[in-house]
Amino acid sequence: MLKEGERMDELFRESMQIIQSSEVFSFSVDALLLANFTRFLKRDSTIIDLCSGNGIIPLLLSHRTALPIRGLELQPELVDMAERSIRMNHKEKQITMVEGDIRNIREMHAHSTFDVITVNPPYFTNNQPIKNKGPHSIARHEIHIDLKGVIEAARFLVKNKGRLYMVHRAERSMEVASEMFNAGFRIRRLQYVYNDQSSETALFVLVEAIFNSQAYADVLPPLYIYDEAGNYTKEMLAVYYG
Numbered sequence: 001m002l003k004e005g006e007r008m009d010e011l012f013r014e015s016m017q018i019i020q021s022s023e024v025f026s027f028s029v030d031a032l033l034l035a036n037f038t039r040f041l042k043r044d045s046t047i048i049d050l051c052s053g054n055g056i057i058p059l060l061l062s063h064r065t066a067l068p069i070r071g072l073e074l075q076p077e078l079v080d081m082a083e084r085s086i087r088m089n090h091k092e093k094q095i096t097m098v099e100g101d102i103r104n105i106r107e108m109h110a111h112s113t114f115d116v117i118t119v120n121p122p123y124f125t126n127n128q129p130i131k132n133k134g135p136h137s138i139a140r141h142e143i144h145i146d147l148k149g150v151i152e153a154a155r156f157l158v159k160n161k162g163r164l165y166m167v168h169r170a171e172r173s174m175e176v177a178s179e180m181f182n183a184g185f186r187i188r189r190l191q192y193v194y195n196d197q198s199s200e201t202a203l204f205v206l207v208e209a210i211f212n213s214q215a216y217a218d219v220l221p222p223l224y225i226y227d228e229a230g231n232y233t234k235e236m237l238a239v240y241y242g
Contacts (some may be wrong), residue, residue: 001084013242014063016089018056019081027056029225029236030204033193034120034167035060036239037206041067041116048072048157050102050119050150055082057118058095071097072108074144102145105153114157118165121150123172147172148179155183158211163188166209170202177207185209191220197228 002008006021020026035057041047045067049057052071055078061069073079079099086095100108122145145153147168154164164185168176170192177187187209192202202222224233232240 001088006081011059011063012240014060016059016063018054018059018085019088020054021081024081025054025075025078027053030167031056031120032060032239033204033206033223034118034165037167037189037191037208038116038118038165039208040163041065043067045115046113046159047116047118048114050117050153051121052078052082052097053120054078055085055095055097057120058082058097059085059089059091061118062089062091062094066094069095071095072100072102072105073097074099074101102153103149105156109157111156112159112162115159115162116165117154117158117162119150119154120167121145121147123169147175151179151183151185155185155211160212162211164207164209164211166207167204168207170205173205173207176205180207180209185211186213186215187217188213188215189218189220191223193223193225196224196226196230199224 002019005023006019008017009020010017038061041061041064047061047067048070050072052058052073055071058069058071071082073082076099079097082097086092086097125146158164164180166176180187187207189208191206193204193206194202223235225236227233
């Protein structure tokens with residue numbers, strides 16, 4: 001199952017394993033937080049994960065629902081990694097990975113197809129220094145598509161009253177809210193994630209938005225990754241271990 005430079009990591013709460021590569025792509029805590037934040041996986045929901053990477057979000061969600069889940073990823077190496085992880089966890093009847101360009105979403109799917117959309121998009125704009133250089137830097141940098149493009153793709157795919165779940169860098173939260181509003185989404189839930197209680201600024205923002213809704217936002221209490229002793233908080237332990 002493993003190729004050169006790859007490793008096998010554990011998803012403890014889900015009792016699954018996932019193939020990772022420090023040279024190609026490795027998920028981080030933001031993916032775990034997004035999957036944990038996602039809800040409304042109802043009996044007949046249709047689900048897609050955009051910018052799916054190595055399939056981490058579909059794998060995590062498959063632990064919580066038996067519904068079919070689709071992942072869309074541009075890079076063939078990551079699609080290959082995801083498909084091997086899916087087979088290894090016997091999820092091939094539930095999860096389908098598609099290699100494709102999110103900018104061509106109208107050629108790949110019908111309009112208003114999905115009830116639930118998740119996305120962990122590229123975080124850094126093109127005027128910010130590239131933090132992850134190399135051919136796979138598009139996973140974290142808006143080299144291929146920007147925030148507006150991602151949200152426009154979600155708008156095309158989402159059903160009326162469908163939900164979009166996103167994790168992003170906290171410093172871009174106002175931009176996230178503005179782009180979502182302009183695309184017809186209203187934020188329903190929002191939560192900021194901090195490293196610990198001594199942090200002056202948040203690391204991430206988790207957003208649940210509803211398309212074509214007049215809902216008001218619930219701003220949830222802050223989520224802290226570490227406690228004052230440097231250990232995971234009980235909230236993070238629940239994310240990792242259940």
